[in-house]
Structure formats: structure tokens, C-alpha cells
Amino acid sequence: MSRDSLAERFHLAALVARQWLRTLAGRADTSAIALSYAPVPVPERLLIAPQDLRTGDPTLAAEIYAGRFAFAGKVMQLDGRTPFELVPASVDWAEALHGFGWLRHLHAANTTIARANARALVGDWIRNPGVARAIAGRPEVTARRVISWLTQATFLLQDAELDFYRRFMRSLARQVRQLRRGAHEAPDGYPRLLVILALTFAGLCMSDQGRLLKAAQRRLGEELDRQILPDGGPITRNPGMLIELLLDLLPLRQAFTARNQQAPAAVMNAVDRMMPMLRFFRHGDGAFAHFHGMSYTAADQLATILAFDDARGAPVANAPYSGYQRLDAKGAVVIADTGPPPPLSVSWEAHASCLAFEFSTGRNRLVVNCGVPAVNREQWRQVARSTAAHSTAVIADTSSCRFLNGSHLTRLMGLPIVDGPKTVDVQRGVRNEAILLRASHDGYAPEFGLIHQRSWRLALDGNRLDGEEVFRAAAEGAELQSHAFAIRFHLHPQVAVERFDDPHTALLSLPNGEAWAFAAPLVPVTIEESVYLAASGGPRRTSQLVLVGDVRDTSRIVWTFMRTREAQGGDLRGTYIGSRGAARPR
Template identity: 25%
Template sequence: MAQLRRKPVSSSGSKIKNPIAKALSKAKHSSFYHDLSLRGENPLRLLGTPKDIWSGSVTAGTQIVSGKIIAGGHVLKNPDNTQNLWSAGEIWKASNLSESWLEYLHSFGWLRDLNQAVDRDGAKRRAQKLVESWIDQNTQWGEISWRVDVVAERISNWLIYTPLILDTDDVIYRGRVLDIMARSARHLMKLSSDLPEGPDALKTLVGLIFAGLFIPGGDEWYREGVSLLKFTLGKEILADGGIRSRNPQEQLHLYMNLVLLIQSFQQVGRSVPEELKSAVSRMASNLKAIIQGDGKLPLFNGTTIHNHEDIYSCLLKSGQNDINLSSLEQSGFARIAKGKSIILFDVGPPAEVEMSRNCHSGTHSFEMTRGAHRLIVNCGDASFIDDTAGYDLRTSSRGSSAHSTLILNDQDSSTIREDGLIGRGVSRMESKSIHEDGHILVESEHDGYVDPYGYLHKRLIYMNETGEDIRGEDIIEQDISSKSTENIPYSVRFHLHPDISVTLSKAGEMVYLGLTNGETWQFRHRGGSLKVEDSVYFGDAGKISTCKQLVLSGGTQGSVTTILWSLKLEGI
């Protein structure tokens, strides 16, 4: 029996800055004295650059050359330009941008896509204009632009894509770029004693070490970064290779940067810390275990599918493709796989509050693929989608109802606070997997609805030895501490991929789900009333798709309410 706990919210927010702390931080880091402390000898050249082995999106890179800004397949809308083109000068002055957009812009993560553009000369010109205008407008402290993890990613990306941003005869521009890189590294060094929680800590250290390896005079940065990295890897990378934020996309990108870091150590003749080798190996094992049938990531906790990111390809390039699958036990996921069917089941609480800004309230949700075809899905993440209709799409996409799980009284199992972090809700989970004669049963229980309603949610998912017979059981059980007899409405949602065709039987008791490969799956249930409703899918980067969802609804009945459902391949 695996038990996972989340610290009570009241005692886990020590590193969340309140308004007064933010004001003090701004005053300190925007002061003349802090600026003075970042000055030093200007480097005249780099000692080398990390060798990038990862591919971006050719389509996105071409669009960036043309003047657009792309993130997660979505175009940043420019209200002053009908074609959504941005000049190098105006992008850094854009107002009303979400935190996700600001982080992405100021980290220069989009250089990976720009590096894939067919028009190489055009890509260089665009990159250099954007870097130069950033320096013109952002040398002073900004809450996002100079946040340590963003600074570190900017250093990493500028070093990795030096052939884009520094291939010029303009010595004044080159000097400014090298100077700001060195100042940024000094900024990281000064703040390295107070690292953020979660993946941001490792992002910060990767940037500091890259600076120490490739910027002249960076020996102290290198030593400090490596020393902290050895400790932080043990804290942030779980025993099964997962990460504490429970975001598969963050995990993949962090893995890719750590692989580049290993190659950079080898490139300059430095020994690779054993802690780093071990962490990367565990992460590869974990990533291999959460790969869906189409080779992409599952849509948990802020993840979006990027068509140019194939996990098997990443593992192959990093030399980790032959590694065994992780148990996923500490990560809070369960893999149920037989034949061509794969189910990934969320059996963990949300990330701790201080690292939950991208986390979803999707406990007990699951996704199912059949071969390369997605069948049951979560709705995905709407962070970069232009919210023209006035809806808070990002918050909606993070809510429990946007996931294939059970919801009580239309309330999230874990609350999403006004500051965007995950608050009270699921704090204790228990799960176990039973393997017998090729059959798999996973049982899990969470307490997210105990505080408001006095009920536990138990979910059981079974798969037979061929992967063609799936059965589920959702149990709403009164907690031992509760005496409530109130009837609470529930809904059990199964969001379907946009490619799935849906046909309701004449009697309305069964649904036929058609895959594009010709297979038909039968959905049956006992308990609750069945409806087919509209849904929306944010999973495919670059577009919003309409789709359907199956909804079983009813109300609690006494101390225990049970809803049974099944998915079977037609013809077995």
C-alpha cells in the first residue's frame, strides 16, 4: 500500500512571498547597490557553448522569423497589429500578458524553435534584434524578467543558441550581450543561498553551472552550482525519477537540460557528478513509464502535447532508451498497460503549495490510449490560449471538471486559490496495485472531499490480460469522522479525444466509441444517469478542439454510493 501525503497548506507556504516581502525584494534588487554588486570584469568571449541535441518546431520557428511570437503552438495576439506581428522593440512593452507568457518570453525558450527556422539568416537577424531590444529595456530588475529561474533559463538559452544570437560583426552588440550574461550569472550567485522550491531550483542551478563552464571568470559560479546541485537533485528528483511538481512537461524539459549539462561536463573535460548521472537515469525510467501510446506525454498538471517532442526520440538521443520502467510510486501515478492499451492513473495529491502554480486539481483522473490513439483524456492546459471571450480558461482547465474523474457538488477536489496556487483539499492518498495472472487492478483513495462534505473518494480500475476489457468502480464513502447524511450531487466525467466518434444506443444505456483505426469500444455503467455532453480539448498545441464527454450524474445515498462502469472492445 503506497501512501502519499501533502503538507497542510497553513504550514507549507514558508517561501510564498506576501505583498510586503515582494515590495522589499523589489526595493532591494532594483537598488543602485544591488546593481553595483553585479558589476565586474566584462568577458570578451565565451569559452565554448553547450551543444544542443534537441529539436524545436520548424513551423513555430518560421512564424517567429516572420514577426509572430509562438508558445505551446499558440500565437501571442497583438491588439495593434491585425496579423499579430510584433516588432523587436514592442514585444517587451506588451501589457496584460499572463505570467506564463512573461516567463516564456523572458526565458528565451522560444530560441529552440527559432533555431529550426529554414531561413537561417532571417532567424539570426530576428534573434539578435530581440536580444538587443531586451537588453535596451530590461537591464533593471523586474519581478518576472529577473526571477532567478527565468534568469537561469535565459543564460542557458543564450549560451545554447550562441550561434544565433552572437554570429555578428557588431562588436558593441556582442560586448553588451556578454556583459549582461555575466551580470546575470552574478545575480544568480548572490541569490543561490535562497533557492526556490521545485523544478525552479534545478533550473537555477543549471543556468549557474552553464555560466561557470562557458563564461570566463566563472570558476566560483561553477563550484557553487555543482555543490548545490548534488544536494538539490536528491531533494527534487524522487526515488522513482519523478519531480515534486508532478508536471510531466516540466519533467521532460528539465531532463533535456540535465542531459545537456552532462554533455557539457564531458565537452570541457570535467567529471560528471554521480548524483547527476543517477538522477538523469531515474528520470529517464520515469518518463518511459508515463509515455502514452502515441509517444507523447499524458495531460496531467499543465502538460500540453507538442508534436515535435517524441519521448522515445529524447531517450534515444540521451542514450537512455533501454532503461527499465519506473514504478511511479513516489510520483503518484499508476501505469496500467496490457496489449495495445495503456492507462495512466493519477493517484497522488497535488504538488506542495509553493510549487503548485502549474498544478491541476485532477486527483483520480486517468487517461487511456489504444495503440497510438487517445481515447479517454483530460482537457489539457490553457495557459497560452488567448482568452478573448472573458472566461478564465486557464483556471477552468485546471479544475476537477476538466479531468476524467469524479466531482462532488461541482467543487474541485483541491481548491485553486486566487493567487493561482493549489490550496486546501487532497492531503492524504493511499493506493495499491495488484497483478495476478496477467490481470491488473489499481485501487486508490483520496480525502479531498472530507473537509467540505465528509466523504472519501475511492476509485478502482481493472484491466484484463489483453487490455481489451476495462472496468472501473467509483465509491463515495462516508469518512469515519463524519456524521453527515446530506445528499450531495456527483458527476463522473470521461472526456473523449476529439477524434473519437460517439453513438448512444437506442435505449440510452450504452455508448459506442469509435476510433479512427476502426475499433469500437462499448461503454456501460450501473449507477447514476448517463449523458453525452460537449467538452473542449486544449491538449493539441496550437488549437482548441471541441469534443464530447460522458457524464454519469446522481446523488450520494447513505454512507456508501457506488458507480460502476466499463469499457470493452466490441467483439470480444
């Protein structure tokens, strides 16, 4: 066995040991023990039904009544069976089915037929969860089902027969007991928070649950303090977690008020920290930047959450705990990943995206990351997580992070990031009518012996973004070795690319008539195919600008985006940016 293979096995064994110790520590935690042993009697009644902030679509209620269940990009027809008897089209489809979030569509229809259909489907599940009962029993799926049943309880139980009412209450209590016992087994990150949120909702909504509510409140406070960082970003570094979590936290806050109880300080503080970060990650078109698992932004959900934001101030610019920076000037926005990967236990969806950025102007996005699709993620997951799927530098077609893969351990731990940038240095300031940002990371130091440094300079008038890439030896006094680099700028599908005669320059045209020129005077600009995974209708073809070379021959590269035509102005097509970045007539 080679030395590298032995080192690999030792490294993986150490990872498993750490994960096991964390699990034991979680089980031994006083609040976790108190929660797992809190009694959950069958409630006589429900005291309140929380609000569901997720929008229901009554047209989907007709589809469900007709026996067509469309989840996660897959459609299945019942043909006289219950949906739980079907072999699921995918794991995502099964999770959506057994999570019962689709009850909100039946509620939106608010007809007698829709209510009867909803009760029949819930009754079918209570009698027999079906062939995917293992997926239905997962802590995060059970948690979503409990929350869905509680939020739709008024709709479900109105005019219900006593037999259904009793079966519903017994099943609800049984599922809450299951959650209570298995809360520590939920994957770290949002799934674990979701489980504790469900237990807190159950303690508030179900009668005779005083001890459960007390234990769940305490556990929820601990997890929120741990998982929501001081600047309001999530520990997973996935911006989408803010949306999902607030869609549950805001109704929970209202539920405490409905019970004439003070919401825990940890809940209030977490909401207050998270709200400004919603604006931090937004581009001018309202969509979130695509980092660490963020997919398509559901505009209706985001608008609903922002309606609760009383401050409505300008977004913060610096999120050091979350590892992000934002440059904003006259509608031009740069959002950059300037942090190391998240902790191993919550990195199972994290990306190798250090120093990647997105760039937008007004309501148009120019430079993006590929993101991840909203459905069928498994097909694209590892491609989307690679450094090459982000707008940053790639060395020798290798990601800046290393994922646990190709091992039987993946069945236990998923595909977390096991190695990556340890040190990310960030400097920021304003000088000479521009916002300056410089950052560097050592993710390529162990394998290639180099540091990648990237600088951005955004003019205060929003008309120009200058960048610089520097590759330097990681060890003091060492020389750079020969390694190929590719600096990628993935373009949004709405951007049309036109070549100039100058091989160092390209013109980018936007739908509103606005145009930007891209120039890289030291290396030629190539245009390659790319794919934008986070589009609302699924993956879309797009283009990317690529600068290639060798770090030993070209250790410093500069590039520029310059606005050459305003959206509402004169035709400036006779002006272009030359290879030295200066505008001059053709």
C-alpha cells in the first residue's frame, strides 16, 4: 500500500472519529437529554394553528385531486392507488410527498372537495406510510410533516369526524415522540434546526406539552446561537438557508404571541441578525447570489419575508463571520466569497468557491456562479460544487477544496469538504473614487505550493470594475512551479457575447440595451460554453469568459469590466475598450 493511500485512510479515519465524538457529545448534552425524555401525551386539542408563509397555488389542488402528484421535477399518476403506494420517482419526490408541504395548495383552493381530499390523503398516510417509509421516517422529513400538519390543522379538522380527529391527534403525538428521540440524529445545519423547530411548534400548538416546550425552547436557543453567526449569516454559508429558516421562524415568533408568551430571546435575536443579510445577498433583480448550494430564488417567498423587515435599511457591506463581502456603487453590485469552507459537519452541500464573485448592474446580472438546480440536484451536485463552476481561478483543473468521495464512508457522512482553504486574508477600503477589496486563500498551497490573491476595484460611479489575479509561492523564498490556470467568468444566460478584433477584448450586451466591455491585456480572452444551473425552469446554456495560462509564466493577470453603453442613452457602439483597458474609438 502506498504512502499516499495510507495517509488517505488515516485522514478518513480521523474524520469519522471526530464525527462520532461530536455525535456522542450531542447525546450527552444536558439540553439534548432533557428534550429526548420530555413526555409527549396525546393532546386533547390543538391550541393554535401557526401561519404558513409559503404560498399555496389552488391550481395545483386540482392536479392533486386528479391524481397527478408533481414534485421535484417528477410527475406520477395515481391510477386508483394512494400516492404512498407508488415507488417514488426520486428521493426528492418522496421527501416532498411525505413532508406534506403540498397541503397548502389544497388549503389555497379552500373548497369542500379540497378539504375532503386533504383529509383522505392524511388518513391514508396514517393507516400506511407506504413503500418509502424509511424516507418518511427521516428526522427532517418528519419535522416538515409535523409543521405542515400543524399549520394546516384548521383546514384539515374543520367539520372532521371524531374518528379522524382522534387518529390525527394520536399520529401527531407519535411523530413528535419519534422526533424527540431522534433529534440528535438529524444532519447538522438546517435539518437539525428544522427538527427542533417542529418540536417547539408542537409544544406551542398541542395541549398538555409544557415540558416538551420548555426543553425544545432551550435546545432551539442553543442551535440558533451556534448556527446563526454574529453577522446574521448561516453556519452552512448557504444564503438559501436564511429564506427557509425565516419562513419557519417568523410564524414561530407569531405563535408565541398567540399563546401570550414571550418569544425566546434567541429567536428574536436570530431574526434581527438574519434580516439585514437578506439584503446583503440580493442583486438588483432581487435574486440571491449563488454560493454554497443556493439555487433559484423564490421571489414570492422572499417578498413575504421582507414584509416583516421593519428596518428596510441599506444592506451591510462586510460580513466577516459569514465570509462574504459586498461592493455596491450606483446600482453596480459585487458579492464575493471571501471565507474558508464551513465546518465539516455542515459542509455536505458547501462549494469550493473561495474568491468567486458575482457582478450585477441594475436589474441585470453579468457574472454569476453556476449555482445548483432547484430539482434533480443529484445529477449536478458534484459538478456544481467544483471550483470550475464558479467565477474564480482554477489551478490544473483541480478544485480548491477536497470532498470526501469514492469511499464507503460517504454513506455515513455524505460528501462533506474534508480539506480546503485554511487562511483567507481580507482587506477592504475606499481610495481614489473606488471601493477596494483584496483577498487571498491557501487552498492550493498543499498540492501546488501557491497562494491565489484576487483584488477588485469598483468605481464609485458604478461604471467600471477592475480586477487583478496574483499567484505567488506559498513558502517564503520558493519559486512557482509550472501549473496551468484558468480564470473563469460565468455569464448569466441573458448576456450576449460578441468578439472584437482585439483578442484581449469582448463585448457583453444586456437585454435593456446596456453594454459592457471586458478586457484582459496580458492574456487572450476565450469564450467557452457554460451552464447556468439555477434558472427557474432548470439548467440553461450560457457562456463563460476564460483566461488561461501558466502560473510560472504569468503570475499576475489584470482584467476590466467597463460600461460602454447606458441602458437609456446614446448609441456608444463606436467605442470599445482596448487591450490596455482604455476606451478609444474603433
